Amino acid sequence: MPTALLSVYDKTGIADLAKSLSELGWSLVSSGGTAKAIADAGVDVTDVVEWTGVPAILGHRVVTLHPKVHGGILADPTDAEHQADMAAYGITPIDLVVGNLYPFGADLDSFDHGSGSAIDMIDIGGPAMVRAAAKNHAFVGVVVDPAAYDGVVEELRADGELSAATRRRLARDAFAHTAEYDAAIVTWFDQSDDAELAANGSPVLPASIHLALEQAQPLRYGENPHQDGARYRQVGATSWWDSMTQHGGKELSYLNVFDTEAAWRLVNRFDDPAVVVVKHANPCGVALADDIGAAYVAANACDPVSAFGGIVAANRTVTKEMAEPLSSVFTEVVVAPGFDDDALEILTAKKNLRVMSANAPSPLPFDMRPVDGGLLVQHPDVVGGRTDAWTVVTDAQPSDQQWIDLEFAWQVCAAVSSNAIVYAKDGQAFGIGAGQQNRLDSARIAADRSDGRAVGGACASDAFFPFRDGLDAAAAAGITAVIQPGGSVRDEEVIAAANEHGITMVFTSTRHFRH
CATH class of the missing domain: 3.40.140.20 (AICAR transformylase, duplication domain)
Structure with missing residues (x-):
């Protein structure tokens, strides 16, 4: 008689699965709340406490961590030494493990076993069983997703056993499940209140980043029609795309x-x-x-x-x-x-x-781009409004309306590929020069697109003007206010040019390159 071990936190469908396995002649072993749910459904089940002879101890931290459980899962029936050990210690082989893990990261008040800290939501016995069964998938089936229950039952009814291909697929899903779980725990450590902060107040980039991504949406095609594409979502993350x-x-x-x-x-x-x-x-x-x-x-x-x-x-x-x-x-x-x-x-x-x-987008924890062998990682570029760091460096001071134009142009410019120049006036962008190898060409493009409509308006530059020619181009387009980070060795030349043209200019001390 084959044996199934069922120990799940999410009990969706578990009673129906247990009933189907019992009808197919399987012996069922279970633990705690899972055993109760199965018994309450009128299905015969052996509690793991009876199976091992050891009660749940240490406040439920140790339940299934026992040689009779893990020996039954990990045993190779073709290995004579394994069989001898099982006979010597009274270990029964386990043919199917059904398990899913504590809801790490969920509301502590909803945790069935009582808690008070996230630490108690770190599952130990569950991942150990799931990983053991996945390792021994040549002989043991493992199911971590309630959505897979029906398919498993259908295959057992039709063939009497799970195929090698099915066991391998289920094992892959099991390791993905535990990988997602471990990634969530590592992220929790990195985001905890005592995480190290950099000089600018942002959390220090972690020594390692563990991402668990699931395919959320197949796409019509990739960047070009001959490329496949899909949108992946970080497991457990909130996405406006999904809502x-x-x-x-x-x-x-x-x-x-x-x-x-x-x-x-x-x-x-x-x-x-x-x-x-x-x-x-x-x-x-x-x-x-x-x-x-x-x-x-x-x-x-x-x-x-x-x-x-x-x-x-x-x-x-x-x-x-x-x-x-x-x-x-x-x-x-x-x-x-x-x-x-x-x-x-x-x-x-x-x-x-x-x-x-759609709902508004969530803040991004990291900005990542692939490079050979890994990723480039940085904190996202947060674009703020006027701060004490913004300094008027010219003789002319901005009027109230010019401040409004400057802040608007700055927000738009930070979203434009470098080198970026934006001409704007009265809450409207009129010229956007993007992605040029030199800033002067971006300024010329912005002026051309503006076609005289930005006269009296503001110019934003995502980085400093390395020469006065960019400032001269803005003046020729009728711009009367400029905002830029500053920091060039020729800042004084650029400031002098602005004063010559009667332009007011603000240095923000913050660059917003975007590649």
Whole structure:
């Protein structure tokens, strides 16, 4: 008679599984609450306390940690020495282990065994059993996901046993389950209150990073149609992508997700009604207005050529007044907190437009990029507003309106690929120069895109002007206020140029390179 050991924290479906195994002639061994749930369902089960002859001790910390349990799981039936040891110590082979782990990271008050600290939610016996069964998957099945119960029962009914391929697949899932668990615990240590802080107040980057990612969404294709792509989610993480609703349009592609993430994060920086248009991960239009319809018209007007095929993000409910002009522009994605019924009807009528309502994005713990053999890791670039570190370095002082323009341009510029130059005025970006190998070309592009509309407005530069030519280009475009980090060996030359042109200039002391 085959034997199954069932010891789960999440008891979803466990009674039905036990009943099915019993009907198939399996002997059942279980522990604590799992044994009670099975017995309450009218299924015969042996408590692990009877199995081992040792009660749960140390406040439930030691229950299944016993040679009769682990010997039964790890035994190789083809090994004569194993069989002799089992006979000598009265160990019965275990053919199937069903286990899942304590909910580490969940609310302590919901923990069944009582606690008071996260330490008591670190499961020991569960991972030990799961790993033992997964190691010995040549002979033992292991199930960690209640969603897999039905498939296991169906295969046992049809074939009388689990195939080698099934046991291997289940073992892979088991090791993934324990890896996710260990990753969550390591992250908890790294994020604890006594974590070491760097001089800037941020937590010191940890000595190691343990990520557990699960595929959350297959994508239409990768960066190009010949590439496969998928969105992966960190296990246990909260994602606006998982709570968003797609009301219409085709499946998302890799670049749809990448660009929409950029647009959604930028538009959520603003408190006033705002619309962002992104193309190839760079904003090509950003505007604030009294209402969201006017904000879209202004954002699209920044660079309507580049806006073709772009991503549109709004930080207010989309109205009919926004949807009507948007519907005439080919757009890949529009994302917003919500949509009026009239707006939704207009936009979902567009066959290829992906219409998405979403919650605000969560802060990112790390910024990561792949390199050969690993990852580049940094803290995310947090872009703030005016601080005491912002210094006016010119003779001319900013007016109240110029301060508003400078702060707006600075927020937009920090979201643009380096070298980045943004010309803006009255809550509207008019020229965005992105991703050029030299800052002067970015300034020229911004001036060309502005086409005279930014006269009297502000210029933001994500890093210092290495020469005065960038400042001269801004002056030629009619810019009257400049914001930049400062820090160049030629700062005095650039300041002198600003004074020559009667431009007010602010140094922020913070660079916002974005590659």
